[in-house]
Amino acid sequence: MIRRHGGQSHGLIEVxxxxxxxxxxxxxxxxxxxxxxxxxxxxxxxxxxxxxxxxRLQPPAEHRCAVCLGTACFVRGAGRLAVGLRRxxxxxxxxxxxxxxxxxxRVSCLGACGQAPVLVLDGVLFTAPPADQPQELDxxxxxxxxxxxxxxxxxxxxxxxxxTP
Amino acid sequence: MVALPPRxxxxxxxxxxxxxRSAGAGPLLAALRAAAAAxxxxxxxxIAALTTAEPGSGLEVxxxxxxxxxxxxxxxxxxxxxxxxxxxxxxPEGAAALVAQARGLAPIPLQAEPALAGHRLDLEQPFFRLxxxxxLEGCGxxxxxxxxxxxxxxxxAQLRRVLQELSPEQVREQVRRSGLRGRGGGGYPTGLxxxxxxxxxxxxxxxxCNADEGDPGAFMDRSVLEGDxxxxxxxxxxxxxxxxADHGYVYVRAEYPLAIERLRLALQQARHQGLLGQxxxxxxxxxxxxxxxxxxxxxxxxxxxxxxxxxxxxxxxxSRPPYPAQAGLWGAPTLINNVETxxxxxxxxxxxxxxxxxxxxxxSRGTKVFSLSGAIRHTGLVEVPxxxxxxxxxxxxxxxxxxxxxxxxxxxxxPSGGCIPAALLDTPVDxxxxxxxxxxxxxxxxxxxxxxxxxxxxxxxxxxxxVNESCGKCVPCRAGTVQLLALLDRCVERRATAADLEALEAxxxxxxxxxxxxxGQAAPNPVLSTLRHFRQEYGAVPGAGP
Numbered sequence: 001m002i003r004r005h006g007g008q009s010h011g012l013i014e015v016x017x018x019x020x021x022x023x024x025x026x027x028x029x030x031x032x033x034x035x036x037x038x039x040x041x042x043x044x045x046x047x048x049x050x051x052x053x054x055x056r057l058q059p060p061a062e063h064r065c066a067v068c069l070g071t072a073c074f075v076r077g078a079g080r081l082a083v084g085l086r087r088x089x090x091x092x093x094x095x096x097x098x099x100x101x102x103x104x105x106r107v108s109c110l111g112a113c114g115q116a117p118v119l120v121l122d123g124v125l126f127t128a129p130p131a132d133q134p135q136e137l138d139x140x141x142x143x144x145x146x147x148x149x150x151x152x153x154x155x156x157x158x159x160x161x162x163x164t165p
Numbered sequence: 166m167v168a169l170p171p172r173x174x175x176x177x178x179x180x181x182x183x184x185x186r187s188a189g190a191g192p193l194l195a196a197l198r199a200a201a202a203a204x205x206x207x208x209x210x211x212i213a214a215l216t217t218a219e220p221g222s223g224l225e226v227x228x229x230x231x232x233x234x235x236x237x238x239x240x241x242x243x244x245x246x247x248x249x250x251x252x253x254x255x256x257p258e259g260a261a262a263l264v265a266q267a268r269g270l271a272p273i274p275l276q277a278e279p280a281l282a283g284h285r286l287d288l289e290q291p292f293f294r295l296x297x298x299x300x301l302e303g304c305g306x307x308x309x310x311x312x313x314x315x316x317x318x319x320x321x322a323q324l325r326r327v328l329q330e331l332s333p334e335q336v337r338e339q340v341r342r343s344g345l346r347g348r349g350g351g352g353y354p355t356g357l358x359x360x361x362x363x364x365x366x367x368x369x370x371x372x373x374c375n376a377d378e379g380d381p382g383a384f385m386d387r388s389v390l391e392g393d394x395x396x397x398x399x400x401x402x403x404x405x406x407x408x409x410a411d412h413g414y415v416y417v418r419a420e421y422p423l424a425i426e427r428l429r430l431a432l433q434q435a436r437h438q439g440l441l442g443q444x445x446x447x448x449x450x451x452x453x454x455x456x457x458x459x460x461x462x463x464x465x466x467x468x469x470x471x472x473x474x475x476x477x478x479x480x481x482x483x484s485r486p487p488y489p490a491q492a493g494l495w496g497a498p499t500l501i502n503n504v505e506t507x508x509x510x511x512x513x514x515x516x517x518x519x520x521x522x523x524x525x526x527x528x529s530r531g532t533k534v535f536s537l538s539g540a541i542r543h544t545g546l547v548e549v550p551x552x553x554x555x556x557x558x559x560x561x562x563x564x565x566x567x568x569x570x571x572x573x574x575x576x577x578x579x580p581s582g583g584c585i586p587a588a589l590l591d592t593p594v595d596x597x598x599x600x601x602x603x604x605x606x607x608x609x610x611x612x613x614x615x616x617x618x619x620x621x622x623x624x625x626x627x628x629x630x631x632v633n634e635s636c637g638k639c640v641p642c643r644a645g646t647v648q649l650l651a652l653l654d655r656c657v658e659r660r661a662t663a664a665d666l667e668a669l670e671a672x673x674x675x676x677x678x679x680x681x682x683x684x685g686q687a688a689p690n691p692v693l694s695t696l697r698h699f700r701q702e703y704g705a706v707p708g709a710g711p
Contacts, residue, residue: 012477013460017419044478051479051636052460054419070381071576071612072538074626108463108630109381110420112187113538114236114545125187 230392380579578607583694
């Protein structure tokens with residue numbers, strides 16, 4: 001794979017994309033191998049891998065739920081949808097549960113502004129939930145197969161420690 | 166263009182862009198193709214034998230780029246002897262009925278067909294009628310995956326002509342005369358930028374297309390990439406010829422998988438046809454283009470950060486000068502233009518710079534593509550002459566608030582822009598007028614905000630975005646945005662004191678003045694513009710807080 005990119009250091013991001021596609025994430029041994037192959041210091045490879053949001057340095061969770069917080073979704077109630085998801089999963093945005101089952105992610109604009117607000121659950125796009133009606137939203141989320149709400153001190157402002165790996 | 170002149174043999178154009186795909190265009194296209202190939206139940210077998218593959222016989226079902234009215238997707242256009250009819254939100258079950266109508270074999274007239282009732286969209290409504298497609302003239306007509314269609318619609322004709330008839334200086338002359346300004350948000354005169362690169366000392370030069378469309382709510386560039394990628398490649402090749410570059414990159418954000426796929430295919434087809442590579446179109450001009458995919462960093466839309474990312478480094482900006490036009494990729498002079506800017510180039514050369522300059526307003530020439538979304542009836546893509554009023558775009562074309570309420574504000578320019586209150590909707594959309602209101606043109610995302618949304622929340626939304634996307638290189642942006650977010654939290658929760666508001670304004674001024682790159686310098690704009698136009702909503706609580 002490294003050879004395909006001519007072994008050149010400017011192909012680093014492309015190589016990391018392909019490694020992540022194969023492995024699901026960028027493990028330490030993989031980063032070391034990339035560094036050796038491209039003849040770059042590991043610090044440079046790690047620096048790049050940790051800079052970009054799309055590169056994962058931890059194994060991905062079993063289920064991934066990404067809520068779009070683009071402006072169009074925001075105007076149409078993505079904030080309320082995000083609160084609903086945080087309650088259901090007991091996670092803050094950009095957190096993975098300790099058991100590695102769920103990850104809640106935020107994305108900025110999936111380009112489905114016409115169907116806003118939207119979320120992606122395990123790679124499938126779900127559109128236009130009833131974000132304005134709390135009860136209907138709850139049953140909508142249940143229909144998606146999300147776990148029941150966990151007991152939380154408050155609806156908003158989860159303690160950052162909940163579910164931190 | 167969505168509506169086509171009447172044609173004898175019917176065809177169906179199904180939108181295959183991301184917006185419609187998320188609304189179910191995939192299954193619909195498959196159902197239309199199946200119905201067209203297999204024939205409709207009860208149809209004579211002779212017709213059932215006709216397939217889409219036989220030219221001149223069956224009904225052609227084509228996958229095309231964006232048909233504009235994304236909110237009503239999936240969209241299908243039927244072009245026939247009576248012109249174009251547009252359908253929206255058609256489920257796959259309705260495909261057979263539409264195919265039967267298009268073949269003129271339906272037992273009942275179109276108006277009476279129950280499967281199509283309620284799906285017909287009016288092409289005479291202002292949303293379509295007031296558009297002036299130049300950049301998007303092929304988008305929605307050509308199949309983006311077939312270079313033959315792009316060529317049949319005039320694609321690469323200007324590149325061939327330029328290589329045969331014009332000198333690089335003559336090309337730049339036309340671009341200068343057109344008055345074209347950078348469509349990525351900055352509004353820098355394109356001709357001047359091309360001249361700067363071309364007039365650098367001899368040596369290697371690069372051309373780069375910035376397709377890292379990161380503003381949430383902006384999908385203009387994606388529509389060009391997905392709907393008519395060959396137009397961008399032609400514009401890039403002309404730009405490379407005009408500045409003397411023989412190598413170039415298109416930097417696309419990773420969040421646009423379909424755009425990347427189609428762009429790669431387009432590059433491959435163009436190379437195969439001798440329109441890229443060595444000795445293009447029989448001339449001595451060479452150009453190699455590559456796609457580079459981002460990895461989810463908004464700051465990479467900033468030109469110096471983008472160059473670092475292409476070089477395989479962290480996408481952090483650096484101070485300018487030297488400008489990329491002087492020292493860009495690997496130190497060589499580099500021309501960086503946005504997708505829409507480059508896609509406007511072929512039409513400028515075809516019609517002439519003066520022709521293009523006659524469209525639009527005094528200092529902002531030509532047309533601009535906007536993506537309309539948020540609290541608006543018609544979500545989608547519009548291309549209008551510069552200087553069209555915001556009211557025309559949002560209320561007349563966009564149809565205003567979906568629930569019939571009044572529009573509260575329009576957000577332009579994404580996280581770097583601001584909110585324009587409804588009272589100022591008569592402002593013409595051009596670079597200077599929007600700047601004067603404390604917003605900016607930005608790349609063209611327009612998000613309409615309804616009465617139910619509080620403006621401090623909008624400001625906080627953007628600030629949270631900036632905190633998340635700050636690259637961390639300079640302190641004012643890295644730490645300043647975090648502090649601004651904390652102050653905005655107090656504003657949203659209605660516990661801000663007068664002192665908090667003062668601190669908010671002072672900090673905004675500081676971050677704006679001292680940040681290294683455009684992201685930090687513009688991060689306070691959503692706060693400043695909402696403070697300016699909606700100050701009452703920030704309403705300081707007298708004596709509240711510590």
